[in-house]
Amino acid sequence: MKLLDISKLLNARVLTGSNLLDYEVTSACGSDLMSDVMAYVTENVVMLTGLINLQVIRTAEMMDIKAVIFVRGKQPLENMVELAREKNIVIMATSLTMFPACGILYEAGLKGGLGTGR
Amino acid sequence: MSTVRLSYPIPSNDFIAAGEASSNVKKILSQIGIPAEKIKKAAIAMYEAEINAVIHAGGGVADVEITAGRVVINIADNGPGIPDLELAMTEGWSTAPDNIREMGFGAGMGLPNMKKYADRLQIKTQVGVGTTVTITVNFA
Numbered sequence: 001m002k003l004l005d006i007s008k009l010l011n012a013r014v015l016t017g018s019n020l021l022d023y024e025v026t027s028a029c030g031s032d033l034m035s036d037v038m039a040y041v042t043e044n045v046v047m048l049t050g051l052i053n054l055q056v057i058r059t060a061e062m063m064d065i066k067a068v069i070f071v072r073g074k075q076p077l078e079n080m081v082e083l084a085r086e087k088n089i090v091i092m093a094t095s096l097t098m099f100p101a102c103g104i105l106y107e108a109g110l111k112g113g114l115g116t117g118r
Numbered sequence: 119m120s121t122v123r124l125s126y127p128i129p130s131n132d133f134i135a136a137g138e139a140s141s142n143v144k145k146i147l148s149q150i151g152i153p154a155e156k157i158k159k160a161a162i163a164m165y166e167a168e169i170n171a172v173i174h175a176g177g178g179v180a181d182v183e184i185t186a187g188r189v190v191i192n193i194a195d196n197g198p199g200i201p202d203l204e205l206a207m208t209e210g211w212s213t214a215p216d217n218i219r220e221m222g223f224g225a226g227m228g229l230p231n232m233k234k235y236a237d238r239l240q241i242k243t244q245v246g247v248g249t250t251v252t253i254t255v256n257f258a
Binding site for chain 2: 032033034035036038039049051053054055056058059061062063064079
C-alpha cells in the first residue's frame with residue numbers, strides 16, 4: 001500500500017515528506033511505547049502513535065520506519081517535523097483515535113508490524 | 119579499511135539530544151557501505167544503551183570502533199549500577215520513573231533489545247560505581 005493511500009484512508013494531513021508518498025509499505029504498528037516498537041517492528045512499516053516527543057522520530061530513524069502517523073489529533077512539535085524532514089521520514093496527522101485508525105488500515109490490507117503479526 | 123574511532127559525550131537528562139550519537143554512527147556506517155540490516159542492529163542496540171545512560175545514569179560516554187569486520191560500541195556511565203543484572207534483563211522489568219514512561223521509554227525492553235540486536239553483549243556493572251555496556255555487531 002502506498003503512503004498516499006494511507007493518507008487518504010485516514011484523512012490525514014501530510015506535514016512533511018509529501019514527495020515520498022509513492023513509497024510502498026506492507027505492515028503497520030500502533031504503539032506509544034518506543035521500546036516495544038524497537039523490539040518487534042519488521043520491514044516497510046508505518047508507525048501509528050499518539051506520543052509526542054523527539055524520540056519518536058529518533059526511533060523511526062533507527063528502525064528505518066518510513067512514515068509516522070500521529071493519531072488522536074496530536075500535532076508533532078516543530079523539532080520533530082524538522083528531524084523527520086532531515087531523515088526523509090514522512091509525517092502525517094489524523095484526528096482518528098488509535099483503534100479506528102489501525103482498523104481502517106488493517107481492513108484495507110495492511111497487516112501487523114509487531115511480533116509475528118499476520 | 120582503516121579503523122574508525124568515534125567518541126561522543128552522552129549528556130545528562132537531555133531527552134532532546136538523546137540519540138544523536140546513535141544517529142551519527144548510523145550515518146557513518148551507511149557511508150562506509152555496511153549492509154542496512156547490520157546497521158539497523160547496531161543503531162537500535164546503541165540507541166537503547168544511549169537512552170539508558172540518559173534515563174538511569176546521568177549521561178556517560180559512547181566510544182565506537184569500526185573495523186572491516188565489525189562495530190564495537192562501548193557505552194560507559196558513572197551511574198548507580200545495576201544491583202540484579204539477571205532481573206534487569208527480564209523483558210518488561212523496569213525501574214524507570216513515570217516521567218520517562220510518559221516519554222515512551224521505560225517499558226523494560228532496553229537491555230533485552232540490546233541483547234536481541236547485538237551479536238555480542240557484555241555488561242560490566244557495579245552498584246555505586248557505574249555500568250559499561252559493550253555491543254558488538256559483526257558485518258559478515
